[in-house]
Amino acid sequence: MTGPVVSIEGxxxxxVVGAGRFRAVSDVSLTIEQGQVVxxxxxxxxxKSTLAQAIPRLLPEPPATxxxxxxEFQGVDLVQVPKWKMPLIRGTGISMIFQEPxxxxxxxxxxxxxxxxxxxxxxARESGDRVADDRAPPPFDYARGPAPEAGDALLxxxxxxxxxxAVHRRRIGRDERLHADVxxxxxxxxxxxxxxxxxxxPHELSGGMRQRVMIAMALSERPALLxxxxxxxxxDVTIQAQVLTLMKELIEEVRTSILFISHDLGVIAETADVxxxxxxxxxxxxGPVGEVFExxxxxxxxxxxxxxxxxxxxxxxxxxxxGSVPNLARPPTGCRFHPxxxxxxxxxxxxxxxxxxxxxxxxxxxxACHFADDVGxxx
Amino acid sequence: MASSTATPSPPARxxxxxxxxxxxxxxxxRVLRANPLTLVGFVLVVLIGLGALVMVVAPHLxxxxxxxxxxxxYSTAPSWRHPLGTDTAGYDIAAETLYALPLDLAIxxxxxxxxxxxxxxxxxxxxxWDRPGSVGGALSVVILRITDIFLAFPSLIxxxxxxxxxxxxxxxxxxxxxxxxxxxYTRLVRGxxxxxxxxxxxxxxxxxxxxxxxxxxxxVLRNVLEPVVxxxxxxxxxxLVTLSTIGFVGLGPGYPQTAEWGAMIxxxxxxxxxxxxxxxxxxxGMAIFVTVLAFSLLGDGLRDxxxxxSRRVLAGTGTAGATTAAPPAPQAPPPAEGVGPEPGAxxxxxxxxx
Numbered sequence: 001m002t003g004p005v006v007s008i009e010g011x012x013x014x015x016v017v018g019a020g021r022f023r024a025v026s027d028v029s030l031t032i033e034q035g036q037v038v039x040x041x042x043x044x045x046x047x048k049s050t051l052a053q054a055i056p057r058l059l060p061e062p063p064a065t066x067x068x069x070x071x072e073f074q075g076v077d078l079v080q081v082p083k084w085k086m087p088l089i090r091g092t093g094i095s096m097i098f099q100e101p102x103x104x105x106x107x108x109x110x111x112x113x114x115x116x117x118x119x120x121x122x123x124a125r126e127s128g129d130r131v132a133d134d135r136a137p138p139p140f141d142y143a144r145g146p147a148p149e150a151g152d153a154l155l156x157x158x159x160x161x162x163x164x165x166a167v168h169r170r171r172i173g174r175d176e177r178l179h180a181d182v183x184x185x186x187x188x189x190x191x192x193x194x195x196x197x198x199x200x201x202p203h204e205l206s207g208g209m210r211q212r213v214m215i216a217m218a219l220s221e222r223p224a225l226l227x228x229x230x231x232x233x234x235x236d237v238t239i240q241a242q243v244l245t246l247m248k249e250l251i252e253e254v255r256t257s258i259l260f261i262s263h264d265l266g267v268i269a270e271t272a273d274v275x276x277x278x279x280x281x282x283x284x285x286x287g288p289v290g291e292v293f294e295x296x297x298x299x300x301x302x303x304x305x306x307x308x309x310x311x312x313x314x315x316x317x318x319x320x321x322x323g324s325v326p327n328l329a330r331p332p333t334g335c336r337f338h339p340x341x342x343x344x345x346x347x348x349x350x351x352x353x354x355x356x357x358x359x360x361x362x363x364x365x366x367x368a369c370h371f372a373d374d375v376g377x378x379x
Numbered sequence: 380m381a382s383s384t385a386t387p388s389p390p391a392r393x394x395x396x397x398x399x400x401x402x403x404x405x406x407x408x409r410v411l412r413a414n415p416l417t418l419v420g421f422v423l424v425v426l427i428g429l430g431a432l433v434m435v436v437a438p439h440l441x442x443x444x445x446x447x448x449x450x451x452x453y454s455t456a457p458s459w460r461h462p463l464g465t466d467t468a469g470y471d472i473a474a475e476t477l478y479a480l481p482l483d484l485a486i487x488x489x490x491x492x493x494x495x496x497x498x499x500x501x502x503x504x505x506x507x508w509d510r511p512g513s514v515g516g517a518l519s520v521v522i523l524r525i526t527d528i529f530l531a532f533p534s535l536i537x538x539x540x541x542x543x544x545x546x547x548x549x550x551x552x553x554x555x556x557x558x559x560x561x562x563x564y565t566r567l568v569r570g571x572x573x574x575x576x577x578x579x580x581x582x583x584x585x586x587x588x589x590x591x592x593x594x595x596x597x598x599v600l601r602n603v604l605e606p607v608v609x610x611x612x613x614x615x616x617x618x619l620v621t622l623s624t625i626g627f628v629g630l631g632p633g634y635p636q637t638a639e640w641g642a643m644i645x646x647x648x649x650x651x652x653x654x655x656x657x658x659x660x661x662x663x664g665m666a667i668f669v670t671v672l673a674f675s676l677l678g679d680g681l682r683d684x685x686x687x688x689s690r691r692v693l694a695g696t697g698t699a700g701a702t703t704a705a706p707p708a709p710q711a712p713p714p715a716e717g718v719g720p721e722p723g724a725x726x727x728x729x730x731x732x733x
Contacts, residue, residue, distance in 0.1 A: 056586060058582060060510075087588050090587065090588040091587045094586075096583070098582070100579045103578055105580055105583070106580045106584065106598050106602070107580070108601040117587070117589065118587050118588075121589065214583070217583075221587065221588065
């Protein structure tokens with residue numbers, strides 16, 4: 001298609017706390033192409049979520065301030081857009097899935113109302129720039145997933161037909177077209193018996209179901225960019241697997257651009273096309289997932305990969321990275337990783353790390369290390 | 380499954396509405412039955428409300444006397460002719476007490492309602508737009524400092540002072556108390572707003588492209604409303620006591636031209652009637668006591684009813700047995716679990732998640 005969906009140039013984000021000021025994200029540049037899934041990994045506190053929330057300008061400003069750089073989205077620099085105009089970009093332009101599915105749905109509204117609000121927002125905007133025509137195909141036609149087949153009698157609708165069904169429909173609103181649209185998105189996220197779910201409050205759903213509803217909400221706005229900020233970390237492991245399977249299937253169906261934030265390398269390996277590794281607010285490596293996994297070109301990436309538990313090395317202690325993420329109020333001199341780096345040389349503490357540089361022969365695989373070529377020799 | 384979205388026919392719809400209304404009443408009854416004190420409060424409030432309505436529409440159903448009618452019986456004890464007795468001037472105390480009911484209730488609702496709307500709106504603004512250094516932050520500071528100034532005065536003294544300067548009358552009384560009453564709502568709503576606005580669902584709504592005004596009026600307000608409505612209900616009683624106090628010291632609507640409970644008690648007491656004819660104060664005194672008690676009990680129960688999380692528990696429709704074939708009530712479906720298993724999906728759905 002035509003150019004990247006988002007291109008971030010030299011973005012820095014500072015937090016001003018009291019008299020102190022520290023840089024949570026410093027000088028990050030990355031692009032997300034049309035239909036691409038970009039994964040960002042890193043330890044807790046390395047600026048992943050700050051970056052994710054900075055793109056749709058959701059960070060509370062203050063204490064956060066944008067220290068520099070640009071976020072180009074569909075030809076507009078979001079850093080320059082006044083805050084009151086941002087709601088026009090959020091939702092239909094950039095939508096988000098959060099890590100707390102338990103609290104991300106408003107407890108006072110039924111599921112129908114929450115999704116209907118998102119659908120209404122999209123409809124209002126679609127009718128703004130083109131003639132409202134119900135028969136015109138939508139820009140992305142991914143809501144047409146097949147309805148799940150209820151093979152099991154236990155999974156059949158709990159709401160009976162007849163008068164009780166009429167009551168149920170009354171409870172959840174009158175607009176039949178809106179109703180159909182909302183149902184379609186609930187089916188898209190593989191919720192069985194969506195008719196029943198519509199009338200429930202969030203507290204009546206389990207965490208996994210709530211996260212599905214969140215995903216349905218985000219997708220119902222047909223965003224150009226979907227940001228998933230650790231969508232599975234708050235869920236327990238079996239539900240994580242289900243939601244991840246769903247995400248993977250949806251990525252296939254939806255083909256929208258996705259920025260997928262996670263601290264789980266396995267999740268990224270399964271979902272992303274491109275991987276970015278962040279450390280202490282800096283993007284230290286960026287490249288195709290397979291390439292980064294096979295031939296990491298930054299010692300931190302290598303350490304992360306070694307620390308990931310796999311079933312092939314089930315015996316023996318788990319590997320960890322020595323030391324901890326530096327305090328960003330007083331970052332180390334030079335390369336921020338050098339106190340924990342096995343390759344550290346005097347130059348690493350004296351000079352700042354180089355900007356992202358491409359590997360020889362691989363223009364799309366870049367890393368910020370003085371000794372990128374030596375990373376392969378770390379045991 | 381998809382065909383179930385078809386529009387129901389108009390008769391089905393009307394029937395559905397009737398069934399729906401019945402169900403709401405049934406739920407309300409279950410909640411009340413499980414909480415006897417709330418039931419008492421509810422019944423009393425309903426009776427008081429109906430009584431006030433009857434006194435406005437057809438007062439002669441409840442009392443055969445006009446409050447300003449000289450019955451010719453002076454200072455008689457309670458009897459069948461005069462259920463609460465008469466005073467020295469020959470007025471029927473039951474008639475006066477009943478005629479004062481709609482007036483006292485209306486004044487109390489006007490004051491508490493006005494304070495809730497005005498003070499609440501200020502609190503919402505002050506709580507939601509409170510970032511230092513912005514226009515909203517400056518406005519918030521101004522609102523809060525004015526609130527502090529009003530809170531620094533003892534509210535009864537301030538209300539009395541205003542009532543004195545405005546003179547006697549219903550509207551004067553309302554204004555006098557309202558001026559001292561709104562800051563509590565501002566404080567309450569601001570506090571709740573501050574807590575709610577940082578919750579993830581507000582950020583999620585913002586991320587979905589909901590505009591700030593709509594977030595405040597829909598997402599924040601709806602979640603702030605619950606404690607405010609409870610406070611309002613409890614507050615009716617407090618307002619009633621305050622306005623009776625002001626009436627008692629002789630600054631309410633002028634008695635004996637306009638009957639008002641506080642003024643009545645004062646009149647009987649100052650005249651020395653309370654020692655010679657103790658039943659004179661019983662009517663208005665009990666009226667104040669019962670009304671305040673009713674709204675207090677209802678307010679306590681309301682807190683539980685308004686919260687969707689506790690409503691079901693109170694109603695006794697537990698969510699146990701969610702997977703049985705026959706749900707306990709179609710209107711209150713159990714937590715729907717289950718995941719659509721894709722053909723050949725690696726994770727066949729278990730019975731439920733979480």
